[in-house]
Amino acid sequence: MMQRLIILTLGAIFGTTLVKSEVVSWFRIQQMFRFEEPYMYLVIGSAIAVGMVSVALIKYFRPKTITGEEIIISEKPYHKGIIFGGILFGMGWAITGACPGPIYAQIGSGAYIAIVTFFAAIGGVFLYGLVKPYLPN
Amino acid sequence: MEWIMEPWPWYISGPMIGLTVPLLLILTGKTFGISSSFRHINAMCMPRTKIRYFRDYDWRSWSWQLIFVLGIVIGGFIGNYVLSTTPVEFLPEAYYSLSGVFRLTIGGLLVGFGTRYANGCTSGHTIMGISNLRWPSLVASICFFVGGLIVVYIFMPIFWGVS
Numbered sequence: 001m002m003q004r005l006i007i008l009t010l011g012a013i014f015g016t017t018l019v020k021s022e023v024v025s026w027f028r029i030q031q032m033f034r035f036e037e038p039y040m041y042l043v044i045g046s047a048i049a050v051g052m053v054s055v056a057l058i059k060y061f062r063p064k065t066i067t068g069e070e071i072i073i074s075e076k077p078y079h080k081g082i083i084f085g086g087i088l089f090g091m092g093w094a095i096t097g098a099c100p101g102p103i104y105a106q107i108g109s110g111a112y113i114a115i116v117t118f119f120a121a122i123g124g125v126f127l128y129g130l131v132k133p134y135l136p137n
Numbered sequence: 138m139e140w141i142m143e144p145w146p147w148y149i150s151g152p153m154i155g156l157t158v159p160l161l162l163i164l165t166g167k168t169f170g171i172s173s174s175f176r177h178i179n180a181m182c183m184p185r186t187k188i189r190y191f192r193d194y195d196w197r198s199w200s201w202q203l204i205f206v207l208g209i210v211i212g213g214f215i216g217n218y219v220l221s222t223t224p225v226e227f228l229p230e231a232y233y234s235l236s237g238v239f240r241l242t243i244g245g246l247l248v249g250f251g252t253r254y255a256n257g258c259t260s261g262h263t264i265m266g267i268s269n270l271r272w273p274s275l276v277a278s279i280c281f282f283v284g285g286l287i288v289v290y291i292f293m294p295i296f297w298g299v300s
Contacts, residue, residue: 005167009208010208012211014212015210015216016216017153018213019212020145021144021145021154023150025143026227026232033286039232043147044259046155048155051158051159051264054158055270059266065162072166072167073168077273085251087159089251090246090281090287090288092285092286096245096248099252099260099268101178101257101258104171105212106213110200112197114231117241120241121181121245122249124245124248125175127250129179129188133189
């Protein structure tokens with residue numbers, strides 16, 4: 001129960017930050033792909049910088065989780081889908097102005113039409129599940 | 138504290154997004170990622186499916202992620218209605234139309250299909266993967282970007298007459 005509350009809170013802080021930083025904005029995403037403003041690059045860049053230092057520290061000091069468990073970071077190995085899927089996702093990102101996190105944040109922010117993006121994304125994953133055995137991997 | 142009601146500067150929001158990585162790891166032991174939530178929702182809605190991608194794993198062991206994305210929805214509300222003097226509209230007005238629904242449907246399908254095929258999105262690859270110094274995640278992030286450029290510089294001018 002405690003852990004669920006922590007996760008919900010972290011999600012809420014993350015969602016609030018996505019909205020207050022405007023990275024959930026279709027217009028910001030367009031500015032980024034059109035190289036009009038450095039803003040998005042600064043947000044993503046500083047997020048990666050902080051993430052990188054944190055992960056390095058975690059790997060060096062090997063702290064346990066608050067419940068005393070070992071911290072294991074799941075790895076994502078290379079496969080062809082990283083290229084093909086990556087490009088397809090990027091296209092969807094530019095059209096909808098939302099990567100997965102922001103889809104949820106947009107809905108919460110009252111941009112109710114993002115519910116269409118949400119259900120379409122669910123549908124897209126369903127399609128992926130259907131054709132996965134036939135895709136190059 | 139008045140700044141909190143305004144859009145936050147990048148040097149506040151960027152590091153806060155980055156901090157989600159260690160906070161999730163240390164407080165809950167979970168690796169940051171969001172797009173697989175779409176897989177779990179599919180699996181949850183189809184308990185009798187024969188599709189192996191949804192059948193051959195236990196979505197319940199991933200229920201934390203569904204709680205996390207619920208938190209994001211709540212956070213989206215807080216950010217725009219509690220911590221803001223005037224709520225901001227994040228999608229173009231033109232998207233609230235039949236053609237908008239069509240575009241969002243195509244785009245959403247691509248987001249869902251693409252993120253799962255790539256096994257991650259901006260969160261799992263660009264933030265988490267690169268932070269973890271994984272080169273496949275860097276390749277993925279470059280491909281995300283290439284996809285966006287294709288839409289902005291080729292598709293939009295041709296199909297939507299926007300350049």
